[in-house]
Amino acid sequence: MNIPHHRRLATLVALGFSAALAQGAPQAPAPDSPEAKQARLAWFKEAKFGLFIHWGLYAIPAGEWKGKHVPGIGEWIMNRAKIPVAEYEQLAKQWNPVKFDPDAWVQMAQDAGMKYIVITSKHHDGFALFDSKVTKWDVVDATPFKRDILKELSAACQKHGMPLGFYYSQAQDWHEPGGAGNDWDFGPDLGPDGKERKDYDAYLRGKAEPQVRELLTGYGPVALIWFDTPRMMTPERARRFSDLVRSLQPKTLIDGRLGAAGDYVSTGDNVIPAQVQNEAWEVPATINHTWGFRRDDQDWKSPGEVTFKLVDIVSKGGNYLLNVGPTAEGVIPQGSQETLRTVGRWLKVNGEAVYGTGPTPWGDELGEPSAKGTKDLRGNPLALPHNEWRVTTRPGKLYFIFFQEPRAPFELPPMKNAVKRAYRLADAEPVEVKVENGRPQLVVARPIRDPMATVVVVEIEGDKVER
Numbered sequence: 117m118n119i120p121h122h123r124r125l126a127t128l129v130a131l132g133f134s135a136a137l138a139q140g141a142p143q144a145p146a147p148d149s150p151e152a153k154q155a156r157l158a159w160f161k162e163a164k165f166g167l168f169i170h171w172g173l174y175a176i177p178a179g180e181w182k183g184k185h186v187p188g189i190g191e192w193i194m195n196r197a198k199i200p201v202a203e204y205e206q207l208a209k210q211w212n213p214v215k216f217d218p219d220a221w222v223q224m225a226q227d228a229g230m231k232y233i234v235i236t237s238k239h240h241d242g243f244a245l246f247d248s249k250v251t252k253w254d255v256v257d258a259t260p261f262k263r264d265i266l267k268e269l270s271a272a273c274q275k276h277g278m279p280l281g282f283y284y285s286q287a288q289d290w291h292e293p294g295g296a297g298n299d300w301d302f303g304p305d306l307g308p309d310g311k312e313r314k315d316y317d318a319y320l321r322g323k324a325e326p327q328v329r330e331l332l333t334g335y336g337p338v339a340l341i342w343f344d345t346p347r348m349m350t351p352e353r354a355r356r357f358s359d360l361v362r363s364l365q366p367k368t369l370i371d372g373r374l375g376a377a378g379d380y381v382s383t384g385d386n387v388i389p390a391q392v393q394n395e396a397w398e399v400p401a402t403i404n405h406t407w408g409f410r411r412d413d414q415d416w417k418s419p420g421e422v423t424f425k426l427v428d429i430v431s432k433g434g435n436y437l438l439n440v441g442p443t444a445e446g447v448i449p450q451g452s453q454e455t456l457r458t459v460g461r462w463l464k465v466n467g468e469a470v471y472g473t474g475p476t477p478w479g480d481e482l483g484e485p486s487a488k489g490t491k492d493l494r495g496n497p498l499a500l501p502h503n504e505w506r507v508t509t510r511p512g513k514l515y516f517i518f519f520q521e522p523r524a525p526f527e528l529p530p531m532k533n534a535v536k537r538a539y540r541l542a543d544a545e546p547v548e549v550k551v552e553n554g555r556p557q558l559v560v561a562r563p564i565r566d567p568m569a570t571v572v573v574v575e576i577e578g579d580k581v582e583r
Contacts (some may be wrong), residue, residue, distance in 0.1 A: 163231035168439035179410035191408030211259035215444030218272035228456035229463030242291030251402030260462035281340035340369035349375025407440035419458035469515035473508035477581035511579035525557035
């Protein structure tokens with residue numbers, strides 16, 4: 117039976133994830149060893165494209181409080197409007213997302229070509245989307261909905277073979293006196309002398325660590341734990357969390373925001389590095405301008421923009437974790453669904469150039485340093501990006517992804533390898549290769565066929581490019 121490449125890869129990602137999470141394998145390397153880390157990362161490096169879901173009580177006010185517009189991202193409304201805990205708690209009485217359909221969510225992610233899902237189990241407002249025995253501030257005990265959202269989503273993901281991870285705000289918890297971040301109810305985290313003013317360890321040991329334990333013991337295989345904003349997370353505190361993860365599900369990935377090095381690097385929000393990165397990494401990104409739902413933000417990225425960002429990230433060796441913010445009723449906004457499904461249709465044809473591929477062997481096509489040598493706010497050199505084309509790799513294959521009509525003919529970047537043949541990925545139509553002055557050139561038919569991006573596969577002698 118001839119199974120399409122993108123479906124084979126989806127199966128490999130799911131099987132790789134399942135195998136990576138298998139417990140009790142004989143002679144397994146120590147969890148902290150480089151071998152164990154690479155084994156954990158194997159499915160992640162295949163996946164490339166994931167769905168982030170920010171969902172919680174903040175979807176009810178959706179950017180407004182007491183009739184006033186509150187600037188900023190939707191899930192930070194409690195902080196931005198300095199809403200007292202007692203007032204914010206009243207939102208739980210309104211939480212009844214009767215249109216929540218976990219199977220439909222997973223199906224949408226699959227339609228979009230996404231290979232894993234990460235959902236907010238507890239964001240900074242401290243509210244848990246699961247049935248926590250540690251606190252009553254959760255979806256089962258505090259709301260009329262009384263259903264464990266994570267339990268239902270976990271079951272749907274397992275049914276569809278979709279790896280599931282949990283975002284967990286380990287440090288900031290605006291609901292708890294000992295949690296970081298709430299200075300309007302409980303005062304600042306630090307005093308003038310720089311010393312902690314709250315009983316932070318009591319919060320960590322009494323709520324955060326036990327809830328992470330619940331997530332790792334009650335919801336099946338956990339693909340990853342996505343920690344965030346590591347305020348006051350000393351190495352010893354971070355180690356307590358990593359020890360918890362490694363002892364309960366040693367193959368579960370830890371992201372880069374725990375407060376100590378994880379299995380992979382999380383870049384800044386919506387921050388795409390300018391060049392190839394040599395370690396495993398992921399860009400968490402929004403599809404509009406907010407993470408949690410805001411009713412006034414319908415500015416969805418176009419399918420073309422999402423496709424370019426995905427390919428750009430993959431060509432630099434990373435993963436793209438793209439967010440949606442469902443409404444309080446449990447509906448993923450239609451505009452974001454349409455964008456994602458359009459990207460998914462492109463990936464269904466061209467996924468071989470994305471999933472499981474390696475980064476560009478060149479890099480000049482990515483951009484050039486700013487002539488003034490200026491740096492961004494993070495101290496990284498500013499670059500002037502190019503957006504005409506990108507390239508990804510497999511042994512013996514180069515995937516040239518054209519977002520604009522290439523030069524005619526298109527001269528391949530310098531390499532010693534001979535070119536065996538070239539063809540369009542979408543329909544296997546041959547692409548002429550000619551050599552001038554020792555440099556292979558592609559004669560790509562115009563206009564390019566796909567308005568999103570056209571992929572030309574170049575097969576070469578040898579497994580990798582020799583420069």
